[in-house]
Amino acid sequence: MSTQFFDFHFHPLFKKFITQYEAHFPTQRKTYELEARIELKNFIADKVDDWFLHILQSQSALNDCVRGGTKLGVAALANLEFGFADSKGMFASILKSNFTKPMDRKYFDMVQKGEISYYRMMLKELDLYRAVSKQNPEIQMLTRKKHQTIYDSKAKLNLLVSLEGAHNLFRLKIGQTIQHDSAAVFSAYDQKDSFTKSMNEGPKIGINPVQSLQNFMQLLWDNDMDMLYMTVTHLTHVSEQNLATHGFGMKMLKHPSFYPAGNGLTSLGKEFIKALGDLKLTNEKGEKISAPVLVDLKHLGLKSRQDLYQFRKDNKIELPLVASHIGVTGYSTNEWKQELKPNSAKIYNYQGVRSVEIEMERKSCGKWGSFVNQNFSFNPWSINLMDDDIVKVLESNGLIGVSLDVRILGFQAQIGLNTGDASEYISTADFQTHFPHINLQNLPVEKLETMAIQEESWLIPTKEDRHPLCFCFNIIHIVTVGYLRGPEGINPWNHISVGSDYDGLIEPMKICHNIQSIDDLEYNLLKWLPTAAKAYYDENGGVEFLQHELKNLTYLKSIVKKIMYENGERFVNNWLKGQPGASE
Incomplete structure (x- = not known):
């Protein structure tokens, strides 16, 4: 149907x-080599990939x-954190080995030994886009x-x-x-770049x-x-740059x-968020111009998000909020708290880091099909959006990118599911x-090292229809x-896009495991x-007219075009013109 697509978050x-x-x-490196798909696997890994990789x-x-x-x-730049380079376990061993050939061990070694900065690694990835x-x-x-604007561009991407x-x-x-980590590490060959x-600005x-x-x-x-x-x-606590609990x-x-530490936004984190909105850059004429950067809710812990909303209110920050590659819990914050399984809460101590393991009752999305695999539920991990978060994005005239990671979306294999994947920390x-x-x-205390290595849900064969x-x-x-809780006059269909997270460590949908098959x-x-x-209305009630509207093929096609491209194009065009927001 469409010939153009938008991705709010990919690598x-x-x-x-x-x-x-x-x-x-x-x-x-040559451009043609940078643009081509990478072959990460060998013959053996191809066979293993069906059930593990x-x-x-x-x-x-x-x-x-x-x-x-x-x-x-x-294009998201997310360089190798120390926790990834120094991680343990079977999956870490495979990821760093020659078994799949995915990584250059040089990066792992330099991060583990403290021979490079995160900033230099980020610039090196950015340099590839520049080239x-x-x-x-x-x-x-x-x-x-x-x-x-996009309309002025003749580029295909x-x-x-x-x-x-x-x-x-x-x-x-x-x-x-x-x-x-200064430019002194470089030779005269690239000192003029x-x-x-910029390495010497530090x-x-x-x-x-x-x-x-x-x-x-x-x-x-x-x-x-x-x-x-x-x-x-991001996904780890980085003590050198501690702005928020992840x-x-x-x-x-x-x-x-990988286990969260702290209690929401730090004072430095609040200073940083204010700086994102207050950015002033120097143009060719030497003039200072406003160039704010939007805040992404993804990866912020629930308390961090709550602190962010209060800080924005106190400082009258009105820029749009975005949630670039997420799923939803299906709950409001208060509902989520009530769904805690109290007997499941444990304090774990892992190499001196104390975290609380919690598990929530999963909210049912609805039922489809018969016999097995007919029950669907949302993923209640607090890294996903609460209903309160959704409302905050809509109130700010922001944009939500729905992830294509089926674990984030709540996919569960009903046969052979290991319930250890139900809990978070x-x-x-x-x-x-x-x-x-x-x-x-009063909570039991255990060492994380005693936990058995558990198979993740992606080890279980899936039914393709369940993913979409x-x-x-x-x-x-x-x-x-x-519709039920958002601001009056806002059409929520205008605030949803795709944030695939392709090339991240995700379990992609079977129907479109890479971006070439996004159609x-x-x-x-x-x-x-x-x-x-x-199915959602039958299970949860809500907005009855939704199911009737979507039976109209013309209306349905217009909605899908918005999600796949038009909402993203409008949001970016408004931002490029200095009028950030998702509304038409």
């Missing part, structure tokens, strides 16, 4: 970056973006600097940048407190992320690139940094905030909350949105 060059170490700026299928190679019709997207956009006119980096985690701005060597020069900055952000945004601007949004934290989201790898401080009636001292149905149920819930998602939305709307 087109991450695997290209992480599979080949380069010491210098600028990159010497199909996260490696998640790809968004630039050539595939062009062939598949993705015209507009936000491709300079050499291939079909791929263009968008920027507010040129006062352009238009990209903006986002940073996934403020650790990307940290300029000291990883694990170091005083050793700056602007990215190399000694006076220390660990202040606000000044680092300012200099990085100016670097982007000077290189005809731009950043749409910033994810404040939401737990990693069971594949074992490391203490929150910091002890956050637990006391959300559940003050439960005394931590999970996606549709998440969309229907967002729309239902928007299959569109066809499945046309097929399953009406089914999901009826």
Whole structure:
């Protein structure tokens, strides 16, 4: 049906970056090689992939973006955190081995030994986008600097940048407190490159992320690139750049940094969020211009999100909020708290890090089919959006990107599901905030090392139809909350897009495991949105007219076009014109 698609969050060059170490700026790799799909697997891994490693299928190679019709997207830079490089467990061993050939061990070693900064790694990945956009006119980096819109572009693929985690701005060597990662490590060959020069801007900055952000945004601007949004934290606790408590989201790898610490936004985190909205850059005439960056809710813990909303209110921040690659819990915050299974709560101690394991009753999305695999439920992990979060995004005129990671969407294999995947972890401080009636001292204490290595749900064969149905149920819930609790006059259908997270460590849908097959998602939305709307209403009530509207094929097609492209295009165009927001 459509010929153009939008992706709110993906990583087109991450695997290209992480599979080949380069010491210098600028990159010497050929454009055609950077644009092609990467072969991560060998013959043995191909066989194993059917039951264990199909996260490696998640790809968004630039050539595939062009062939598949993705015209507009936000390329997320999320470099290798210490917790990933230093992780333990079977999956970590396979990921770092020659078994799948996915990674250059040089990066792992440099991160583990503290020989490189997060900032330099981020710039090296960004350098690949700079190289491709300079050499291939079909791929263009968008920027507010040129006062352009998508309509002005003749490129087949238009990209903006986002940073996934403020650790990307940290300029000291990883694990170091005083050793700056400067341009002195480079030879005369690349001393003139602007990215190399930016490495020397750090000694006076220390660990202040606000000044680092300012200099990085100016670097982007000077290189005809731009950043749409910033994810404040990522999947690990980075003590060197602690801005907020992150939401737990990693069971594949074992490391203490994956477990949340703290209690919401820190004072430095609040300073950083204010700086995102107050950014001023210098143009060619030497004038200061406003160039704010939007805040992404993804990866923020629930308490961090609550702190963010209060901080925005106190400081009268009116910029749109985005949630770039998420699912929904199906609950309001108060409902979520009431669904705690109190007897499941335990305090775990893993290498000195204390976290509370919690498990929630899963909310039913609806039923479809017969016999097995007919029950659908949302993923209640607090890294997903509560109904309150959905309302906050809509009130801010923001945009929600629904992930294509079926675990985030709530997919469960009904046969052979290991229930160990049902629980998540929150910091002890956050637990006391959300559940003050439960005394931590009365909870059982166990060492995380005693937990058996558990198979994840993706080890179980799936039924393909269940994946797009999970996606549709998440969309229907967002729309239902928007109609019932959202601001008057806001059409929630205008605030939903796709945030695939391709090339991340996700379990992609069977129907579209890479970006070249994204049109299959569109066809499945046309097929399953009406089914999901009826099943959701039968189970949960809500907005009756939704299921009737979606029976109208013309209306349904218009809705799907909005989700697949039009909402993203409008949002980006408004932002490029200095009028951020999702509404028409």
